Amino acid sequence: MYDIIIKNGFVVDWDLNIEDMKDIGIKDGKISEVSDEIEESKGDQIIDVSNKLVIPGIIDTHVHIIRKDSKAAGYRMLIKAGVTAAVDMKGPVYRANEEIGKYAYGLKVAVLQGLVPGKDLKKDEKNREVIKNKIEEILNQGAFGIKVVGGHYPFTPETTKMIIEETYKQKAYFAFHVGTSDTGSNIDGMREAVELIGELPGHIAHVNSYCRGLIMNELDEAVEAVNLLKKSPNISSESYLAKINGTSGKFNKQGKPESLVTRNCLRGFGYSEDKEGIRQSIMDKNAAVYIRIGEEMKLIWGEEAYNLWEKNNSDVYMCFPVNSPKAIFLCATEKRDNGEFVVDSISTDGGSIPRNFIIESGLPLVKFGGLNLKEFVKKTSYNPAKVLGLKNKGSLDVGKDADITIIDIDKNKATHTIIDGKISMIDGYLMNNPGKIITQSSGVKHLEEMGVNYIEVDLEESYYWNRTVK
């Protein structure tokens, strides 16, 4: 007997090389059978998904769930978008630990905690011991790894390099939003990042975002970005598909945007890097503010957005429509000589940022011919699972976790999100099962003490670790 049978779906799986009508039997949270037909009498619950696409659960390798004011919004938005596991690229992990049992809707979350210069470490910290201790402290709280958010808040190149090395020594995952005090969130920063990572394992975040035409033209930058990755097979990466970015509207005491990305955006559109520039960019709809409305985060444009920015003393999240569709296409589709994708995964940089577009923009990419359906599954589930070392995910093979995303292919919308054989979402309605933190052995003790549910991963057995020329 099965707990659930998913009947009459069009099943696509990279790992099993399936693209066909199949039934799936689920028992005790695992995939138990995938075959042409399973008799209805064998199941407690039947989900008929005729004319729908059934794929291994989407794993979004770059999201932001844990943010002030967003509360459960990020989890809800991801589950509605068909995501079953995600990497939060900022943290802090202690907040994820508090939230994951309460309102994660079953989502599995790995946290790469951001290091902020001036707060976590000095911008030019030279003492290795201090860096080592900070990383250790974060990993012991359950984080999967460390993120340097250099594009927004840079360290010096020397300090950045030491953070990369110390993260490696502690066998944790390192992700980089490129940029140091010498460069920025652009193709120069990416060139520098590849050098700083050297031959160690490392992850370059949202590759498309360094190709916005700030140094050369967009297409030349995109070609250089993929060529840099082709020459550095040790580097893991993802790119996203949204036109809008995500940044902070917050001003410093000198009346300038705190985030260097926000300054880039204003400059790129020809606005001044001050209050008047922000006002004009918002009024021209070259910038939007996003805030929590009801249970989700929503984009606000025009005068209402500017009023929110003023009312909150600039401390609001903002988006600028700055991503190049040419760079997005190249990053999503380009392959290495061996047939592997240059950029491992399609991510969103979403979660609580309203751009959870893996299905919404990813399937049109398939219709356009940029990817085939199996490749879509490879980039949204198989590769993410492999890179992160999630051995029981990324495929619908018998014995794997029953993490499944079901999609209405005409509407480009997830209709069902199933995690560990439990339904988290049907047609936009959510069921709140507890989630789990994806951690390493370093985080287990603390999570046990806190009573937080977790999955332990050995990064040394992941593709992230083993693709590396050490």
Ligand SMILES: [Zn+2]
């Ligand atoms: Zn991000």
